[in-house]
Every structure is written in structure tokens, then in C-alpha cells.
Amino acid sequence: MGYRATLRGERFHFADLPELLAKANEPKSGDELAGIAARSLRERVAAKLALAEVTLGELAERPVVEDELEASLLAAHDREAFAAIASSSVGELRDALLDPSSRAELALRRAAILPSMAAAVAKIMGDKDLIVAAAGLRTVTRCRNTLGEPGVFGVRIQPNHPADDPEAMLLAVLDGLLHGCGDAVIGVNPVGDSVAGVATQLGVLQRVIEVLGLPTQACVLAQVGSQLAALERGAPVDLLFASLAGTTDATASFGLSEAMLRDGREQVLASHRSRPGFVGEQVVYVETGQGSALSAGAHHGVDQLTLEARAQGYARLVDPFLVNSVVGFIGPEYLADGRQIRRAGLEDHFMGKLLGIPMGMDVCYTNHVDADQNDADDLLVLLAAAGCNYVMGVPGADDVMLSYQSTSYHDAASVRELFGLRPAPEFEAWLAGRGLWRDGRLVASSGSDLRALYDASRPALGR
Amino acid sequence: MSDLEADPVATATGWLELRRAAAVVTPARVFLGSAGLSHRSADALALRADHAAARDAVASVLDLGHPALAPLGLFEVCTEAGDHAVHLRRPDLGRRLGPDARARLTAEGTVGADLQVVVGDGLSVAAVYAQVPALLVELERLTGLQGWTWGRPFAVRHCRVGVLNDLGVVLDPRVVVLLVGERPGLATAESLSAYLAWRPRPGCTDADRNLVSNIHDRGTPVELAARRIVALAEAMVAAQASGSEVREPDQL
Structure with missing residues (x-):
């Protein structure tokens, strides 16, 4: 098991979801302190590429931490709303969030989004993507x-x-x-x-x-x-x-x-x-x-x-x-x-x-x-x-x-x-x-x- | 420069009078006046000047020969954070005693004291120089009044709060008080914190500690800080615990 990506002919392998998520992150000194950050710029982008292919369903099935909080998050998860997006990949979620019409639909299904999905999609977004998508998601x-x-x-x-x-x-x-x-x-x-x-x-x-x-x-x-x-x-x-x-x-x-x-x-x-x-x-x-x-x-x-x-x-x-x-x-x-x-x-x-x-x-x-x-x-x-x-x-x-x-x-x-x-x-x-x-x-x-x-x-x- | 003090409108409408009155009560930057809706030049540049001074304070290193500390006779141990730059970026290393520290502590320190005070540089040695001398004297006096034994104080260079756990293992004091320089603010670089722990051991976290912060002239003055620290230590002795199980007694 694991995740793979090829970048300009170079192959990268990530052993599990936590490793993939960590290496797909933009540079943070805290991830370096934890010893889990990408070791090169190429590896970081390769991780983003691999992460973009992961489906939301897979993220729902593979908790990164098994604790009381995870149980509560899953208990509160809106599975009915999730069914409609479970087969989407992280990359597809990003695209949907940047399109005003699909974003409006997603805005009504936010109880279907689990934290690991929000984190995954953020990792493959640019700064402007983060601004454009968020501006269309109000919370009153x-x-x-x-x-x-x-x-x-x-x-x-x-x-x-x-x-x-x-x-x-x-x-x-x-x-x-x-x-x-x-x-x-x-x-x-x-x-x-x-x-x-x-x-x-x-x-x-x-x-x-x-x-x-x-x-x-x-x-x-x-x-x-x-x-x-x-x-x-x-x-x-x-x-x-x-x-x-x-x-x-x-x-x-x-x-x-x-x-x-x-x-x-x-x-x-x-x-x-x-x-x-x-x-x-x-x-x-x-x-x-x-x-x-x-x-x-x-x-x-x-x-x-x-x-x-x-x-x-x-x-x-x-x-x-x-x-x-x-x-x-x-x-x-x-x-x-x-x-x-x-x-x-x-x-x-x-x-x-x-x-x-x-x-x-x-x-x-x-x-x-x-x-x-x-x-x-x-x-x-x-x-x-x-x-x-x-x-x-x-x-x-x-x-x-x-x-x-x-x-x-x-x-x-x-x-x-x-x-x-x-x-x-x-x-x-x-x-x-x-x-x-x-x-x-x-x-x-x-x-x-x-x-x-x-x-x-x-x-x-x-x- | 555009100084509000020289602004006839601010004087005429009574704004300046209230601003001066406020300055007696609080170091906060209140009633500044505005340029449009933004800060006036004098205020914007004052913020930058104070920030520059605070940045420079963070960059300075602990000197036990400083006139404020020299009379205290502290000895020194170091954490695994070997230099100042590492200290800032690697809190994990600042929480562990360095290789020579254990031997030195057992040779020169006190094992099993009722109250052990430790001085850490943290992020401001200016705070250590300004508050520790008077605070240490007062804490020793109050400890004596309690009839507790007093551990010989020492300094930890490149110190993070978590080093309390290692100190607990090596010296086994009942209550440890770590006096550590807080991150400098703009109003003052002289603010000290006291972290208290009951018999700290590896695995203890901030939830197992209690804190008296903002120890400086315009925050919690040294004498009040000493009373609060000893009152907390008393509460720990009574509870045989520290942290969220021990609530600070109401203000003395």
C-alpha cells in the first residue's frame, strides 16, 4: 500500500496517508521540527500530485489519528450528504470549490466535509484559491x-x-x-x-x-x-x-x-x-x-x-x-x-x-x-x-x-x-x-x- | 512630525486631557487619534521603534556576571539547545538538560528541597536581570516563614518550561518554581513568568503546571508575585498535585 507520483520522470513513494498529507504541506518550520516535512521541493509537489488523486471516501475511511475526537467527528458526519461527493477526488473538490455554482451547492453540504478533507484540499490550493473559495462560503x-x-x-x-x-x-x-x-x-x-x-x-x-x-x-x-x-x-x-x-x-x-x-x-x-x-x-x-x-x-x-x-x-x-x-x-x-x-x-x-x-x-x-x-x-x-x-x-x-x-x-x-x-x-x-x-x-x-x-x-x- | 500633543483640535475638544489621564492608568496605546482612519505618523513609527528594540532584546544572551545577577551566586547548567539560534527554533532541545547538567546539579545543587527556585533565560534576559534579584530574596524569605527547606537556586541557559520535568528527575524537589523571561512585549522587555510544578516528572505538560505571569512593575509587582507563588505552592502541598487540579487562591 502507499501512494505514488511521478514528477518529470522521477518516482516518489509515500508510505501512508499521514506521510502524504505532511509532505504535501506548504513549508512550515513546525513540520520540520516534527521531522515529517518534505525533503525537497520536488517531493513536496509530488505529494500534492498524489494527494490530488485521493478520493474523499478514502479520506473518510482512513483516520489520521484514532482518538475520542475522531469518534465524535465521525458520529457527527453527515453521511447522506457525503454520499454525493464520496467518489470525488481532492483535486475535483478543489475545482468544485473554485466554480461559483458548484461551490454554492457544497456550501449547503459542509457537514459532509471532514477535517482531513478540508486540510487535503487546502494543501493543493494556492493562496488566491484559498481566498476565492473562502469568500463564497459564509457562516452566519x-x-x-x-x-x-x-x-x-x-x-x-x-x-x-x-x-x-x-x-x-x-x-x-x-x-x-x-x-x-x-x-x-x-x-x-x-x-x-x-x-x-x-x-x-x-x-x-x-x-x-x-x-x-x-x-x-x-x-x-x-x-x-x-x-x-x-x-x-x-x-x-x-x-x-x-x-x-x-x-x-x-x-x-x-x-x-x-x-x-x-x-x-x-x-x-x-x-x-x-x-x-x-x-x-x-x-x-x-x-x-x-x-x-x-x-x-x-x-x-x-x-x-x-x-x-x-x-x-x-x-x-x-x-x-x-x-x-x-x-x-x-x-x-x-x-x-x-x-x-x-x-x-x-x-x-x-x-x-x-x-x-x-x-x-x-x-x-x-x-x-x-x-x-x-x-x-x-x-x-x-x-x-x-x-x-x-x-x-x-x-x-x-x-x-x-x-x-x-x-x-x-x-x-x-x-x-x-x-x-x-x-x-x-x-x-x-x-x-x-x-x-x-x-x-x-x-x-x-x-x-x-x-x-x-x-x-x-x-x-x-x- | 504629526504629534497629537501639538494638535489644537485635540486640545480644544478635551481629547488630549483624557489621553493623558489614560496614560496614568494603562500602558496600552489608547486614544491615539487618527490620520483618516489609519494611524498617525508618530504612532506608526513609535510602534516600529518599540518593535525594533524588542527584537534586539530577544537577540541578547544570559550573562551571570551581569551586575544584577553576580551577587546572587547562581551556578549554571545548559539544555541541549547548544546556541541561541537553536534555542529559538528547537523548543524540544530547550526542554532537555544537556550532557553535563546532571553531574553539575547533583554536585552543586540541593536534592529533595521543599521549594526549588530555578532561573531560566527563556526569551528575555532583560526580564531576568530586572525581576529575579528582588523576587529571589522575597521567595527565600517567605519559604523560611513556611518552614520549608530552600534549594540552592541556579540558572538554566537556553531554557524552555518543559525542562522542569528533567529537573524533577535529577533533584526531586517537592515544588519547583521556574522563573523564566517572557517573550518581550513592546511596552516592556522586563516581564517574567513563574511556572510552578509539584514533583515534575517526564510526561508532565502545561496541564500539570501553574503560572504566575506578567511579573514586572506595571503588571504583577515582585512582592505580590512572591506572595502568589508561595500561596500556589501551599495549595499544591495541600493537594499533593499541581496544574488544573489546583486553582489559584483568590487574590491576596
Whole structure:
């Protein structure tokens, strides 16, 4: 058994599906670190050629990892819809995704696509293919507003502070609102994980939402256990946040299991029944990122793109409101430079959309990787073209808690204007009501706008 | 250059007043003002300047003879990551003790301490120089108050967090605290993390560890960090475990 391809008269052999998938990947330092990357450029292309011939049916029958996650993915697989495409090859799937009419049909059958299929087709696509195909695959989700409709480009306000200071968090939120950001979520990464701290932050964010009448959702991106303990103490949890990786044991290394996640989701949903303002039942926020399974020593010899697709499949099991990859966060040992980060960002977004999840992106880089703000600018523009659901809004692009750079409020606002994109409809109406949005454009705000918002928000701090 | 401080409109409308007030509360780049919807020149270039400084900080290497560290009398072992470039690209090697490390640790270190503090360069030696001297003194004092035995502190060059497992095998401490330089941010390159583990052994992961991060003047100051670390260590002793089973006690 195995896979073969001949390239310009040279024969290549791949022993099994994991080897074929790994070698067909675009260059990633993480696959080299794992010792599974193609050994030459010719071998990489040969693997792509062989992979293009593999049928989707074969991918469904040959799991790359046998774990609890695989069983759950197969249990949720829409076999009826899959029957119509099972005999297609990966190459044929690529072609179908690039043709608007067949893509529209596939968009209705996304529950038939398994993660290994999304990964396989991404591996034989160029960057522009990833953009063109993804732009035609929308995913709409609802929590306290509606994200993902055509023409909508959401932005998370990420008001992190190195000491979890509530006032500092509030100031960063106000700044984001003036740039039209915050419709995706107001999401804080806390420094501490104590239940009291998480409950305090959830309380402050919820009061900001209440006193300003914001049609958006809040989230404190703490451990699932801490969020649920805070919920038990009466703290308002709009969205349950979870970091997911591409294998059961890699996610377990974050202290999380499928059962905990499903139970947590039920608890949050139940708590929403006694709270006003929800327009939908999508209550989970997931972050992922290529390389996390290898980092946890739980990659099972599988390449990081295929595992990223599995992490997205994991997310799909809990019907998320938001999913994003934190694409440049992990460091140069997994994505070496701006070029690899750009490729991974486009892949992650495309695969998520093909799997039917509401894919956004943290376009970012750390200070130990060979990349800079120009790389973030480039990927941001490419993802806006690809119809990305949302991106991050960080004050001045500089996250002073997590110590990395992402996209700024300014970046998000100027890209919205460049492409004629808008915030979530409920949020757009709120901005318009405050005079911050007019005729499909952000209105430049003045000191008096800032002062008015500042004064209106003070009660959130009990002042 | 287009400095908002010199902009009469920003002054007249009260924008500048709020921006100055915010700067007292947070190092975040809030209320910058805009050029169209984009960043103003001064802000765009300030970001590039700070990034350049952070990149240069990542490139610097640990020096135990540095005036901040010299009085501490640390000795040094190295991981399998032989040089700085390898350290950045091969975290697997940075998690394993190098060939001479075991002998040196058994000869010069403490076996079976109740609390063992280890200093790792990680991704910022500036953080090590800035935070470790005061933090080490405070941790030793609090450890004494607990009546715990104190392992002789040492440094690990080219250090990743996973090296805790090898250290657990060689020295068998009860609780290990790894003080390691965080990836430099733009606001500061002086942020330190403390990773704690109860009797670490091969196979332990981040799920078996606890973390106090952002240890620097504008984040978690050294004295508070020391109290949080020792409180976590106490919780580990009580639970005979670490990681997700041990939740950090509410803020002290």
C-alpha cells in the first residue's frame, strides 16, 4: 500500500496517508521540527500530485489519528450528504470549490466535509484559491448579535491589561467603540485565573454592555473551569471560551475534555434563559492555532495543518459563535516568518469556512519571529478579501498583556472602509444611534464624543 | 512630525486631557487619534521603534556576571539547545538538560528541597536581570516563614518550561518554581513568568503546571508575585498535585 507520483520522470513513494498529507504541506518550520516535512521541493509537489488523486471516501475511511475526537467527528458526519461527493477526488473538490455554482451547492453540504478533507484540499490550493473559495462560503452565527452575513466584518475589542485593571480595560473598550469595533466580542485575556478575578471582570464587562446598551457579547478568556465556577457564583457568561487543539490528548494538556466542553455549553445556555438580549443560541468562543499539538507533544506524527483542521472539527461539535486561529502567536519553531504566517492564516480561514464554522482570525506576530507590522497589514487585507468573519482590535496593535502585536482598531476600521464592509447589523444601528456611523462609514470622533462615552460608561465601574 | 500633543483640535475638544489621564492608568496605546482612519505618523513609527528594540532584546544572551545577577551566586547548567539560534527554533532541545547538567546539579545543587527556585533565560534576559534579584530574596524569605527547606537556586541557559520535568528527575524537589523571561512585549522587555510544578516528572505538560505571569512593575509587582507563588505552592502541598487540579487562591 502507499501512494505514488511521478514528477518529470522521477518516482516518489509515500508510505501512508499521514506521510502524504505532511509532505504535501506548504513549508512550515513546525513540520520540520516534527521531522515529517518534505525533503525537497520536488517531493513536496509530488505529494500534492498524489494527494490530488485521493478520493474523499478514502479520506473518510482512513483516520489520521484514532482518538475520542475522531469518534465524535465521525458520529457527527453527515453521511447522506457525503454520499454525493464520496467518489470525488481532492483535486475535483478543489475545482468544485473554485466554480461559483458548484461551490454554492457544497456550501449547503459542509457537514459532509471532514477535517482531513478540508486540510487535503487546502494543501493543493494556492493562496488566491484559498481566498476565492473562502469568500463564497459564509457562516452566519447569532448570540447577542448577528455575525457573518455578506458584507459584515466584525472586530473583537481586546482590552487586555497586565494587571487586569478594570478602569484600564474600560478605557480600551471606549477607544475601540469610537473606531466602530467590538461587535464580534469584547474579549479579555486575564492575567490571573482566580474565580473571583474572572467573576469581577465578567461583571465589569457586562455593566459596560448594560450602561451603554451595546448589542454585543462579553467574554473572559480564562480556563473553562474558572469561567464555569464564576458562572456558578452568579457572574454573567455570554460566551464560554475554550482553547482547542487537534487531538484529544493535546486538548487535554490544556485541562479540557469534550465532556467538560459540552457540559459547560449546556450550563451557559441554561443561564441565558433567564437573561435578556440574546438573539441566538451560539454560545462558545474557540481559539486554535497550528503547532499547538506538537507543542504539547501530542501530534501523533501528523502535520500541523491537518491537526488544525481537526481542532476546527472539534470546535464544530459545540456549535460555536466565534472561532479564530491565533495564527502568529505560537512562535518561529512552528511558523518561521511572515511568509509562513500569511500562508497559515489563509489556510486556517479557508478550512474553517469549508467546515462551516464562523471563522475569524487573530492576525498577529510575536517579537521572536521574523515578521513585523507590514506582515500583519498584508494578511489583514487578504483576509478581508476572503470574507473573514472578524479580526482583533488591539489598541495601537500592541497587546500589553500577552506581549505580541495584532491588528489595531485603526487597522480594522481602515480595512472596513477599503472594502466597503460594515459591523454586525445590530451593532451598526447602535453606532449610528450615537452618531459614530453614517452612510455606511465610520464618522471621525472628536474629544466630545470620547467625553460623552466616557461619562456614560462611568457607572460600569460604580463611579 | 504629526504629534497629537501639538494638535489644537485635540486640545480644544478635551481629547488630549483624557489621553493623558489614560496614560496614568494603562500602558496600552489608547486614544491615539487618527490620520483618516489609519494611524498617525508618530504612532506608526513609535510602534516600529518599540518593535525594533524588542527584537534586539530577544537577540541578547544570559550573562551571570551581569551586575544584577553576580551577587546572587547562581551556578549554571545548559539544555541541549547548544546556541541561541537553536534555542529559538528547537523548543524540544530547550526542554532537555544537556550532557553535563546532571553531574553539575547533583554536585552543586540541593536534592529533595521543599521549594526549588530555578532561573531560566527563556526569551528575555532583560526580564531576568530586572525581576529575579528582588523576587529571589522575597521567595527565600517567605519559604523560611513556611518552614520549608530552600534549594540552592541556579540558572538554566537556553531554557524552555518543559525542562522542569528533567529537573524533577535529577533533584526531586517537592515544588519547583521556574522563573523564566517572557517573550518581550513592546511596552516592556522586563516581564517574567513563574511556572510552578509539584514533583515534575517526564510526561508532565502545561496541564500539570501553574503560572504566575506578567511579573514586572506595571503588571504583577515582585512582592505580590512572591506572595502568589508561595500561596500556589501551599495549595499544591495541600493537594499533593499541581496544574488544573489546583486553582489559584483568590487574590491576596
